[in-house]
Amino acid sequence: MTQSAAAGKSSRREFLFIVIVVVVWTAAFGVYFVNSPSPSLWSLSSAYAYSLMWWLIAMLVFIAYTIYDLARGG
Amino acid sequence: MEAWQTTTAIVLLYCALVLVIGYVSGKVLKKSLEDFYVLSRKAGTVVTFLATASTYHSAFAFLTSVAVFATAGITFWVGSSAWTTMAAVFMYLVGVRLMKLGRVRGHISPADGLADFYKSELLRVLVAAIMALFIIAYIVVQAVGLGLILDIGSNGVIPYAYGSLLLMLVATVYMALGGLRAAYWTDVLQGVWMYLGIALAGVLMLHSVAAGGLPEVMDRLRELNPRLLTMNWGPEMLLGTIMIFGPGLMLLPHLWIKFYVAKDEKVLKASALGTALYLSSYYIPAAMVGLAAAVINAVGLPGVLEKGFISALTAKYGSADAVMATMIVKFLHPVVAGFLLAGAAAAAMSTLDSFLGSTSLLLTRDIYQRYVRPGKPESEYVLVSRLLMFVWMLIGWYLAVLRPGLIFDITAIPVAGGLQLVPMTLQMVIPKKKIINKHGAVAGFVVGSILVTLFTVQTGKYFRMPITYHAAVAGLIGLAANIAVTLIVSTLTKPTQEEVKIFEEYKKTLYS
Numbered sequence: 343m344t345q346s347a348a349a350g351k352s353s354r355r356e357f358l359f360i361v362i363v364v365v366v367w368t369a370a371f372g373v374y375f376v377n378s379p380s381p382s383l384w385s386l387s388s389a390y391a392y393s394l395m396w397w398l399i400a401m402l403v404f405i406a407y408t409i410y411d412l413a414r415g416g
Numbered sequence: 417m418e419a420w421q422t423t424t425a426i427v428l429l430y431c432a433l434v435l436v437i438g439y440v441s442g443k444v445l446k447k448s449l450e451d452f453y454v455l456s457r458k459a460g461t462v463v464t465f466l467a468t469a470s471t472y473h474s475a476f477a478f479l480t481s482v483a484v485f486a487t488a489g490i491t492f493w494v495g496s497s498a499w500t501t502m503a504a505v506f507m508y509l510v511g512v513r514l515m516k517l518g519r520v521r522g523h524i525s526p527a528d529g530l531a532d533f534y535k536s537e538l539l540r541v542l543v544a545a546i547m548a549l550f551i552i553a554y555i556v557v558q559a560v561g562l563g564l565i566l567d568i569g570s571n572g573v574i575p576y577a578y579g580s581l582l583l584m585l586v587a588t589v590y591m592a593l594g595g596l597r598a599a600y601w602t603d604v605l606q607g608v609w610m611y612l613g614i615a616l617a618g619v620l621m622l623h624s625v626a627a628g629g630l631p632e633v634m635d636r637l638r639e640l641n642p643r644l645l646t647m648n649w650g651p652e653m654l655l656g657t658i659m660i661f662g663p664g665l666m667l668l669p670h671l672w673i674k675f676y677v678a679k680d681e682k683v684l685k686a687s688a689l690g691t692a693l694y695l696s697s698y699y700i701p702a703a704m705v706g707l708a709a710a711v712i713n714a715v716g717l718p719g720v721l722e723k724g725f726i727s728a729l730t731a732k733y734g735s736a737d738a739v740m741a742t743m744i745v746k747f748l749h750p751v752v753a754g755f756l757l758a759g760a761a762a763a764a765m766s767t768l769d770s771f772l773g774s775t776s777l778l779l780t781r782d783i784y785q786r787y788v789r790p791g792k793p794e795s796e797y798v799l800v801s802r803l804l805m806f807v808w809m810l811i812g813w814y815l816a817v818l819r820p821g822l823i824f825d826i827t828a829i830p831v832a833g834g835l836q837l838v839p840m841t842l843q844m845v846i847p848k849k850k851i852i853n854k855h856g857a858v859a860g861f862v863v864g865s866i867l868v869t870l871f872t873v874q875t876g877k878y879f880r881m882p883i884t885y886h887a888a889v890a891g892l893i894g895l896a897a898n899i900a901v902t903l904i905v906s907t908l909t910k911p912t913q914e915e916v917k918i919f920e921e922y923k924k925t926l927y928s
Contacts, residue, residue: 378646379643384631385631385634387634389494397696400501404501404504411685
């Protein structure tokens with residue numbers, strides 16, 4: 343593969359990641375739809391539980407992308 | 417030996433340890449600015465990751481996060497989980513490009529890179545001067561944190577003002593001895609220490625207050641103050657905090673120069689992922705301490721802390737930032753308390769040292785070396801850098817003595833300023849089409865910075881502004897105006913031929 347073809351593939355990967363980042367971080371604002379102190383998972387309030395779940399998903403997305411990206415040369 | 421003596425002795429021993437590290441790293445320092453500031457661009461993943469993470473987390477993380485958890489509840493988690501991860505993603509995407517450009521073109525400061533890309537000496541001076549001014553607020557909050565740590569740790573024997581001066585001097589001396597090399601070495605120690613410290617504090621204090629752990633604290637807060645279990649900021653505040661503590665903070669000079677330290681792209685990307693994990697998970701135990709403090713504040717704990725103790729601390733220290741240090745001293749064995757307060761000092765010092773270093777870098781390299789005494793030996797510039805560290809330290813300390821308010825609110829001001837670098841930086845790292853020229857960049861940056869100053873509560877009052885906001889929202893207002901002005905001015909003016917030529921060189925560096 344030529345250097346510019348590799349750079350092109352890397353750019354497409356990066357663009358896809360940016361789209362995912364925008365979608366996932368927009369979902370952080372979903373907390374306003376469940377913004378209540380009522381108990382849910384592990385007695386946490388529904389707002390807290392939503393935010394913790396959001397964080398876990400965001401981290402998993404980031405970890406998965408980093409592994410995928412670095413495995414292809416970064 | 418009394419409890420406060422044990423606690424204070426451990427904090428002071430920790431100070432001695434970082435001074436030794438500073439001295440040793442100074443011994444291996446080469447007398448060049450590149451080694452003094454960016455470790456000759458040879459750092460591996462552990463140093464890059466821990467230096468970035470521990471510099472990002474400051475007195476803000478150890479002290480004010482607990483204060484905000486105790487007074488605003490889980491709101492702080494909703495915000496911090498989003499902004500810390502956003503900061504790391506920004507490092508992954510933008511930091512790597514800045515690193516590549518810095519390596520090829522020899523940048524070691526933000527002003528260096530921006531002035532080179534836009535071919536504008538005016539931009540160099542503006543970025544250096546405005547950032548140096550904004551950074552004073554960040555130095556002040558570390559000074560506040562350090563003062564609280566020794567005042568509370570020593571049971572008032574070392575008063576706030578003297579404690580702050582003493583610990584700031586420690587950080588400044590090891591910086592002056594070893595440059596940012598010393599900061600990188602101590603950051604590794606401090607990064608580990610503060611993380612272990614907050615994790616230990618979270619577990620110990622949560623179980624001291626509620627044997628049933630977090631679920632019990634949740635149930636008690638649901639009865640006592642259910643507002644603390646919901647998100648209490650509006651969406652504009654949430655967006656503002658994500659933007660200022662994400663891209664805004666990562667573009668401040670002390671973190672920007674960390675991108676130049678990494679030895680290659682893979683190191684920086686792996687460090688960004690580590691940074692995300694470290695920064696965000698740090699606030700899980702901080703939440704435990706803060707929410708436990710909120711329970712005690714509502715009902716009191718006989719013989720330990722009185723009901724409403726947070727209001728009493730606010731009246732004494734000018735903000736609720738003393739909650740964490742007070743909880744540590746009141747609940748834990750003096751040895752453990754000393755270890756944890758040293759962790760708090762680590763958090764503040766590891767940021768303070770980088771701020772002192774990066775500010776002196778901005779002023780030395782971008783102003784003194786170019787305009788005051790050009791062409792002098794590198795050793796003279798290193799000496800001037802060291803003197804400037806002491807000057808900035810003293811300014812920060814003096815302002816901290818005035819008790820400026822909650823660390824969270826004060827920290828937001830410089831990072832809202834950092835956010836104003838976003839438009840011109842994005843053009844620099846995405847050189848596909850020339851949209852922004854130097855006239856647009858200068859105009860947008862100046863307008864954005866002025867609006868942040870005018871619309872922020874703490875600074876707007878000096879200009880008698882009728883409407884002011886939290887700095888997070890002021891940062892968004894500044895950014896919106898900044899983007900509009902940047903684009904309008906760039907459309908109405910033409911880039912110089914030299915600017916276009918450099919643009920093509922950047923494109924080649926990043927895309928071929």
